[in-house]
Amino acid sequence: MRHAPARLILLLALLGGCLATTADAQTPPPGDAVPTLEAVTVSGEQPGPGLWRATRDGHTLLILGTLTPLPRKMTWKTDEIDEALSHAGALLMPPHVEIKPNTGFFGRLALLPSLIGVRNAPDGATLKDSVPAEVYARWLAVKARYIGNDRGVERYRPIFAAIELYKDAVKKTGLSRSGDVTRTVSSLAKKHGVKEVAVEYILLVDDPRAAIKAFKRSTLDDVSCFTQSIDNIDAQLADMAARANAWATGDVAALRDDRRAKQRITCLNAVTEGGVAQRIGLADVPKAVQTRWLAAVDEAVASNTQTVAIVSIDDLLGAEGYLAALKGRGYAVESPDGGD
Numbered sequence: 001m002r003h004a005p006a007r008l009i010l011l012l013a014l015l016g017g018c019l020a021t022t023a024d025a026q027t028p029p030p031g032d033a034v035p036t037l038e039a040v041t042v043s044g045e046q047p048g049p050g051l052w053r054a055t056r057d058g059h060t061l062l063i064l065g066t067l068t069p070l071p072r073k074m075t076w077k078t079d080e081i082d083e084a085l086s087h088a089g090a091l092l093m094p095p096h097v098e099i100k101p102n103t104g105f106f107g108r109l110a111l112l113p114s115l116i117g118v119r120n121a122p123d124g125a126t127l128k129d130s131v132p133a134e135v136y137a138r139w140l141a142v143k144a145r146y147i148g149n150d151r152g153v154e155r156y157r158p159i160f161a162a163i164e165l166y167k168d169a170v171k172k173t174g175l176s177r178s179g180d181v182t183r184t185v186s187s188l189a190k191k192h193g194v195k196e197v198a199v200e201y202i203l204l205v206d207d208p209r210a211a212i213k214a215f216k217r218s219t220l221d222d223v224s225c226f227t228q229s230i231d232n233i234d235a236q237l238a239d240m241a242a243r244a245n246a247w248a249t250g251d252v253a254a255l256r257d258d259r260r261a262k263q264r265i266t267c268l269n270a271v272t273e274g275g276v277a278q279r280i281g282l283a284d285v286p287k288a289v290q291t292r293w294l295a296a297v298d299e300a301v302a303s304n305t306q307t308v309a310i311v312s313i314d315d316l317l318g319a320e321g322y323l324a325a326l327k328g329r330g331y332a333v334e335s336p337d338g339g340d
Contacts (some may be wrong), residue, residue: 041174041241043073046248048181049255050336051080051308052316054326059301061331063323064185065255065313066094067247069175069240074248076181081308082188089304091189094182094311095199095293097285119160126154127161135227142230146172158226165229169237175244182310194308199296201289247313252337255313290315294325 052063062084085091121130128136139161146169147153153164170176189196229236246254293311300307316322323333 041071041073042245042248043071043174045075045077046071047077047080047250049247049250049252049313051084052323052336053334054297054323054331055334056301056329056331059304060306061297061301061309061326062088062306063309063311063316064181065247065316066181066310067243067255067313068177069170069173070177070181070244071241071248072174072176076184076248078184078188081185084306084308085185085188085192085194088189088192088194088306088308090197090300090307091185091194092197092199092293092296092300092307092309093186095201095289095315097201097203097289099203099205119157120155121157124155127156127158128154130158131223131226135223135230139226139230142233146233157222159222162222162226162229165233169233170240173237173241175240185308185310189308197296197300199293201285201292203285250336252335256317290322290325293322294329297326298329 049065052065054061054063064081121127127139131139142165143150143153146165148168150164153161156164186196243255245251297307297309300309311322318324327333
């Protein structure tokens with residue numbers, strides 16, 4: 001398994017939420033000093049990372065790589081993407097995954113009670129019961145700093161407690177979610193009359209009630225993920241800030257840094273390699289999403305002299321990323337900075 005966000009959507013079949021990115025860093029001793037995040041996030045107008053260019057048979061695909069989170073006080077300079085869209089015939093929207101019960105409306109209503117408590121540990125266990133004592137003591141320290149006195153999270157499975165920790169910690173930094181980037185590109189496309197093309201993959205679950213019940217009874221190998229998360233939280237937030245700055249300032253070389261992959265794999269495997277996830281097909285989704293996106297690219301590129309696409313940086317880069325897949329299909333790919 002490799003990077004996010006298609007992978008991140010794999011966090012639970014029938015949960016109504018998804019796994020937030022957990023950035024990796026080299027594991028420091030818990031007491032290591034970490035720079036203040038507010039001091040390192042950029043602000044004001046920033047250029048963003050530029051556009052990747054993929055060409056085949058005289059047709060061009062320009063790709064904007066997105067990232068979450070981004071500096072909260074940054075204003076993105078949109079001149080390049082605006083110019084690209086002014087000559088484009090189609091805009092491929094970010095790949096989107098939906099996990100739906102394979103049942104009718106009333107069957108879906110009947111599912112709602114079974115979703116209650118899906119994040120909680122089985123048999124009423126608490127975090128104190130689920131993780132080693134020394135890990136729990138470290139959890140209490142970081143929880144006090146970033147979450148505060150929230151007793152509800154103590155009933156969560158370790159992986160969901162780690163997600164809650166990151167959500168609250170990011171709110172306390174100079175970072176925010178990057179949905180505005182996609183909305184801005186969509187608005188520019190509308191201004192130029194460019195057709196938006198949805199890239200969607202739907203996973204239908206045949207017996208969702210049984211899957212939910214099985215998940216509630218199951219155990220996850222998520223203590224390792226939880227331990228890495230609480231031990232590295234400060235360094236990981238600093239790394240998020242550094243990557244956010246890299247996106248904002250167009251530092252593509254820094255965005256290629258994949259040190260985060262190790263922890264993402266640990267955390268995602270905790271969920272997607274479990275028996276319930278395997279039975280409903282979650283482990284197959286990342287490859288299926290990439291295949292769907294590549295098919296949409298081929299169709300749009302063949303029909304238009306120029307096409308623009310929006311894709312997560314984490315899905316674009318790497319040996320198994322979307323850019324490598326485009327090269328494998330005969331596209332010539334150029335990075336915004338001229339790198340590989």
